[in-house]
Amino acid sequence: IKTIGVLTSGGDAPGMNAAIRAVVRKALSRGLKVKGIYKGYNGLLNEEIKDMTARDVSDIISRGGTVLYTARCAEFRTPEGQAKGAEVCRKHGIDGLVVIGGDGSFAGAQKLAALGINTIGIPGTIDLDIACTEYTIGFDTAINTAMEAIDKVRDTSTSHERCSIIEVMGRGAGYIALYCGIANGAEDILLPEKYDYDEQKLINNIIENRKRGKKHHIIINAEGIGHSASMARRIEAATGMETRATILGHMQRGGSPTCTDRVYASMMGSYAVDLLAEGKTNRVVGYRNGEFTDFDIDEALAMQKSISEYMYDVSKALSI
Numbered sequence: 001i002k003t004i005g006v007l008t009s010g011g012d013a014p015g016m017n018a019a020i021r022a023v024v025r026k027a028l029s030r031g032l033k034v035k036g037i038y039k040g041y042n043g044l045l046n047e048e049i050k051d052m053t054a055r056d057v058s059d060i061i062s063r064g065g066t067v068l069y070t071a072r073c074a075e076f077r078t079p080e081g082q083a084k085g086a087e088v089c090r091k092h093g094i095d096g097l098v099v100i101g102g103d104g105s106f107a108g109a110q111k112l113a114a115l116g117i118n119t120i121g122i123p124g125t126i127d128l129d130i131a132c133t134e135y136t137i138g139f140d141t142a143i144n145t146a147m148e149a150i151d152k153v154r155d156t157s158t159s160h161e162r163c164s165i166i167e168v169m170g171r172g173a174g175y176i177a178l179y180c181g182i183a184n185g186a187e188d189i190l191l192p193e194k195y196d197y198d199e200q201k202l203i204n205n206i207i208e209n210r211k212r213g214k215k216h217h218i219i220i221n222a223e224g225i226g227h228s229a230s231m232a233r234r235i236e237a238a239t240g241m242e243t244r245a246t247i248l249g250h251m252q253r254g255g256s257p258t259c260t261d262r263v264y265a266s267m268m269g270s271y272a273v274d275l276l277a278e279g280k281t282n283r284v285v286g287y288r289n290g291e292f293t294d295f296d297i298d299e300a301l302a303m304q305k306s307i308s309e310y311m312y313d314v315s316k317a318l319s320i
């Protein structure tokens, strides 16, 4: 391997810049050249590619977003798009590629690997929905951002003795909801992974909690369940308790990354370069049982992840 390309793909996540910085500087320190590919696979197809020096990644470790920009690219899902991507890599002398993104981005990386470009994925998503790893870049910052926002909603919810439904991101996964549910002491957490979602049970719980003297009722609703505004109207009608919905939205994706996100993203970026330098391809970096490790992308994409039942039970037990 002589030249490594790096791109970010899919939704951005705080800590992606730390990973880019690590890829660039680790590669340079190993005597490799690095090229930044802008706007994800879109930028690869459009040849938005620039040589990266150590100075190009100065002052970015503390910044949210991604200095390489990102995109979701429909063309790259087609065999023609993938073949063109491999050709562009070859044209620019890129023989190793680091893709920072989620499962969808890894599916693209897998195709490039099959077309002869040595490719390594780094899990970057606030959703934590990548099965092979217990850590994804951005999750820690996102839960801290959401937690602080929910604390603020809780203050006003208590003052007005209201029910507040707060919707958090996570696509089809409930990890942000589960962590915030515990961290914010929510009365209820609604997760797409739990099939026992029953609005009547929720309403009964609100009424019971009110009788027990609770001043507010905080419901953390995962985006995968959604419909927070109409849920609020139904709950208010059924309980007589004033109910408001707050959708936190994209604020959860921004902001300066936490220490954990900076450190783990730096480790993963370095690890990815080491894998490429060792001639590895079609791998994804992961973190499991306290160690940074790597998996075959095909195997990683086939793995399933589930919500910790014990964490969910704890959230329930502590919300009385």
Ligand code: F6P
Pocket: 011, 125, 126, 127, 169, 170, 171, 172, 223, 253
């Ligand atoms: O994957 C990250 C994420 O923020 C999800 O939580 C959410 O469902 C999605 O991206 C939103 O995507 P967009 O920014 O394209 O609206």
